[in-house]
Amino acid sequence: MASSLVMLLLIIGIAAPWSPTALAKTVNSTRVLAKFDHLSTFNRYLSETGVIKEVDSRSSITLFIPPNAVLDPVIASVGANNLLVIADILRYHCVLQYLEIKEIRSMTNATGIVLATLYQTTGKPTGEYGFVNVSVSHGGLIHLGVPGAASNATVVKNVTQHPYDMSYMELDHPLMPMDLGIDQGAAPSVNNLTAALKAKGNFNTFLGLLASTGVDKSLRSMSAVTLLAPDDDAFKALPPNALAELSQAQKIALLQFHAIATYFTMGSLRSVATPLPTVASSRIGGFELNVSTAGGKGVSFVTGLNRADVTDTELDTPPVAVYAVNRVLLPPEIFALAPAGAPGPALSVAPSLAPELSPAPTPGPSSSPSPSPSPSPSPSPESAPSPSPVMVPAASPPAPPSSETPSSSSSAPEEAAPGRSPSAARASVSLDGGALVAAGILVWSWMCL
Structure with missing residues (x-):
């Protein structure tokens, strides 16, 4: 037993420094x-x-x-x-x-x-x-x-x-x-971020949510932002009571999921590397968007659960861009698609998510893509239809990563996350391989007792 304990400690001590996450820090x-x-x-x-x-x-x-x-x-x-x-x-x-x-x-x-x-x-x-x-x-x-x-x-x-x-x-x-x-300090103010939407007159639900959660104030504190604004029809297309069943923390995460802490022109969105971290990503990890240009010159955003098309440019004044989208973007960290014939909508979020979210000013962008687990089946960015999903509690939502170690564990296959970079996949494979070797050595040591 003592020799097995020593072996286990050696495995932990040797394997930990070689993890890709540890190296990044x-x-x-x-x-x-x-x-x-x-x-x-x-x-x-x-x-x-x-x-x-x-x-x-x-x-x-x-x-x-x-x-x-x-x-x-x-x-x-x-x-x-x-x-x-x-x-x-x-x-x-x-x-x-x-x-x-x-x-x-x-x-x-x-x-x-x-x-x-x-x-x-x-x-x-x-x-x-x-x-x-x-x-x-x-x-x-x-x-x-x-x-x-x-x-x-x-x-x-x-x-x-x-x-x-x-x-x-x-x-x-x-x-x-x-x-x-x-x-x-020469960049224009972002105080006109919501003014463009108010003038249009068909973004009342989105503007009301921004104000009631305080997210509008945190967006104004940012040096650059690209905002994806669902119009009123997009919110009407959600299942009944979908918003009413969200907690305040969930509403903040949902709204921050529609903001990117970088200014993007329409042209640059067509060539940007994805997945893109959103403002929600910089607070709690995950919550990333993929960009698709399939089917023509238009730009669409894909979450893994649904797809929203850019229908108009409401504001493009560096460092602020506001684009109208035809659907509310659904983050898998909050929502899940129900199987056929499932009962009405219900929403769930990891309890540990709540203290991480607040309407406080949001820090700058993060470029550390940490692909979130995609439910099965997961529509591809290029060919997925745009359903009006029935939502059920997300199965075992991932706990947010700590400030020291980005989340890297997922039970979903590598190809389940659209737009995931080859680098992230290689890092995950490397980590899984190390874990298998460690497990094999541990089993061998017990057999030798």
Whole structure:
């Protein structure tokens, strides 16, 4: 028995440090880059501008780093003490997903793909200037540049990777946002967020819920936001008493699920990597949206339970965008589809969810996708119909992740979460494999007693 206990402790001690979740919280970019003297300028200004906090707060990010020889002249031209502008330059070199050279070559071509950067999350870029175009030439070289313009930088080599969270690559030239130089406080106010909906006259239910929960005040405290507004007809299509059976905590989560803490133009939504974290995601994890452009030039949002189409643009004034949608988006963390012939609607939410939700000001966006369990069957983003579901209590809703460890457990198959990134799937497979090895060793040790 004693030997088995020792074996169990050894298994726990060995397996824990190798979990992908643990790694995501131990990577410090300044320490990683400190090993590379020729990248010291980029590394130093990460700390001096405070951008390092934004970088290390994300568990999936790629830094494209120009060496000192080409970055120093840029810093000199904008002024070494002009930290606001330098911060935006650094942010534009940070792509909001984990990438490797092999992965980039497999997912793009000579035309390229457009990826969101950390600069986009500030809400300051106009049009698609917060995005970077990544393309691959016939010789296999990876090029980066402003969307719609000639690429002006090429990946020289890998620096280092911490799969599947942090990736660092070296560029031969710096990337420069087209609208560089806007002060941090120069972004327009978001007080007109609800004014556009009031003027339209057919968003009364949504506006009433925003006001009664205090979510409208928390949205106004954000530096950038994209709001998906269901019209009155969308709320009428819900099952009877669906809203009445929601607790206050559930109502807040539902409304925050309709807001993204980043400004997106309609064009950028068509090319953004999904799933997208919502304002609810940054508070309690899960609550993510997938974007679909199937069937034409329109944009739809898919939750895993239903699909809502964008019907109109109500407001597009950086850093605020408001889009009308034809259905209320149903998060699987609150709702579940009933089987055929099931009784009337009922709603349920994990009890531990309630204290996490409040109308207090909501923090900025999170780019740490943590795919939520999808009920079965789960409609695909591309082909799912848009039902008016009968709702029953969600089966064993997941408890919210702690502030230290993102949730990564799910009994659903990998393919059940639409838009889930290959990186997240690999991390999950890696963790499951470690658990199986540990279990096998434990069984063997008991058999030897």
